[in-house]
Amino acid sequence: MSPPRLSVTGLACSRGDRLLFSGVNFDIGAGELLLVQGGNGRGKTSLLRLLTGLATPLAGQVRWRGEPIERVRERYHAEMAYVGHLNGIKDELTPLENLRMAAGLAGRRLDEAQAEQTLERLGLAHCLDLPARVLSFGQRRRVALAGLLTAGALLWILDEPLTGLDVHGVALVESLLQEHVRAGGLAVMTTHQPLQLANVPIQRLRVGDADLTPAETMSAGQ
């Protein structure tokens, strides 16, 4: 198997008639973090969704370990974890149940002790048995991030992971990121907040800076 590498070539994405971005290229390998930047509505979230494989690009290709992700979907998804705007946790379940259920749906086993440990690490020790419904916004975000840790994925794709977190939460996420990348993980993320990472090289990518051009101009030749 070739080394972990996320490579993107000539990626383009449209929303309705508008071209959000085109010609996006980047390439990151083990131990690298890519920070996606750009104003609101410029397609940061759309880009991340293209990277996960949830959406299909107007043009271009996303490759994982040198293979197009749609061709190696199962292996790619086994090695990738995504935290989007929505936390993906069920209100009716406790954080503990949420974590174990999410692991089950990803085809993994997660024993209770391990889940508990991860939740404690994220500062949720006192609400293990409360239904997620009664948790605050920041606490739910922490549950989602706990899910990220238990996924044990090589590639993290994070959409605004810092929103709703307090100062401690932000510091915690920063230390998790640092740990992940230093251990040879890859990360692609967006954030509006300044990110403090020691000894981690940050690549930056700006999306959607070009004038908003109509989407069809580039697909016309198909």
Added chain:
Amino acid sequence: MAFNLYYYASPATFYGLAGRLIPWFGWGAALLTIIGLYIGLFVAPTDFQQGDAYRVIFIHVPAAWMGMFIYLVMAFWSAVGLAFKTRLSFMMARALAPTGAMFTFVALWTGALWGKPTWGTWWVWDARLTSTLILLFLYIGILALWSAIDDRQRGDKAGALLTLIGAVNVPIIYFSVQWWNTLHQGASIKPSGTSMDEIMLAGMLVMAFAAWFYAIAAALARVRSIILERERHTEWVKQILQG
């Protein structure tokens, strides 16, 4: 080979081709309708059982055929679109649906007009009328789904999936309605019972071709406007609109 296929599957190329074909099919449809109606209304003999009322079959039967046939063509384009991701295929499916629904509706309407003098009632739960009614429901469902989805790509694919699962179901629906009908001893409308006069058959076939030509012309015209709307930002459309 593959290159050629994609060349004609390109909306820009197809737009021109469709424009050249429409007059042929349009005028062809008009001509065939005149011939067909002439045979149906003046040449074909009066039916000894049903009198002149039966003449509605010259519209009813071709319309029922077309309603069914267009649904199958839509399913074909939907499958092609999903398999090969050709934009034009989805546009064809969308362009055909209103015509198919219209023919299905006409078949039901004329069925009622025929039923009244023949059976003394506007509606009988005849197997074919009932199946046609359900076919109309399928068309309505697809049209409603398209109109509810704003995103073009999602609409294309969702409509195609619904058309396909409908197409898989259509034979089963037809069979079940037939089955239900024989069990409940419903009425059955058949043209004059025994054998059909040759001239009647000829008239009906001419009318069927007229319906074909009309459907093709209407679908091509609709596909042209869909192409224009979707590609309005491209250079070639801008040139057409300015020129």
Added chain:
Amino acid sequence: MGRFLLTVIRRDLLLAARRRGDWLTAQAFFVMVVSLFPLGIGADPQLLRSIGPGVVWVAALLASLLSLARLFADDHRDGSLEQMLLSPEPTVLIALGKALAHWLIYGLPLLAIAPLLGLQFALPAEAIGVLMASLAIGTPILSLLGSVGAALVLGLRGGGVLLTLIILPLYVPALIFGAGAVDATLAGTGAQAHLSLLGAFLLMCLVVSPWVAAAALRVSVE
């Protein structure tokens, strides 16, 4: 594969158990719709017996559609559907598992209620038995076909009505064979043929629906 399917089913059962209100609403709807018919058309036992099977079956179709509208919608709203689609496990199994869970939660209880409604409609014991058999074979069809519709209308405004519009025509064979089986028993011709056809239709839905539902989910989430 089987274990993963069980995980999906268990998850939905657990969620339903935490949210019993929804479950009760669907069953109450079924009972009420059926009970309104005698009020509308009179209490002549002969008449009731002849329309009873059809009424129970039509009410079952409507009751299943009522609950199907939320089959994927809740998971879509909180982001857990996205996470499921990013699972390395096949999406088909998720679609199948959720449809089966829907049947266990909403379809199976109809079987328990149906005999009571059969009594209301003056059905003899033998016909009630056939009614239950037809519902046992037929209600999974409703869940399976309905899951396709639920996936197609995901996140659309007016999704509930739209779901009814696109799925009811597809339910026609189930209605004809299901209600027909009871009619045939009443007429003394035997329900065997009807039930066999219903079973064949179920097999077909079992094979086809999950694939279409999975494809529809990917299209709708994109």
